[in-house]
Amino acid sequence: MHIYFNFLFDVIELWLNTQYKSTNQFESKLQRYNDT
Numbered sequence: 001m002h003i004y005f006n007f008l009f010d011v012i013e014l015w016l017n018t019q020y021k022s023t024n025q026f027e028s029k030l031q032r033y034n035d036t
Contacts, residue, residue, distance in 0.1 A: 007033075010029065014029055
């Protein structure tokens with residue numbers, strides 16, 4: 001459950017980032033999740 005909330009907050013952060021930044025930030029975060 002704790003991991004789920006960490007993921008959820010990261011997704012929210014991602015969504016906020018995409019409002020102002022390019023999708024490169026989003027891609028790099030997705031890549032990090034794929035690596036773990």
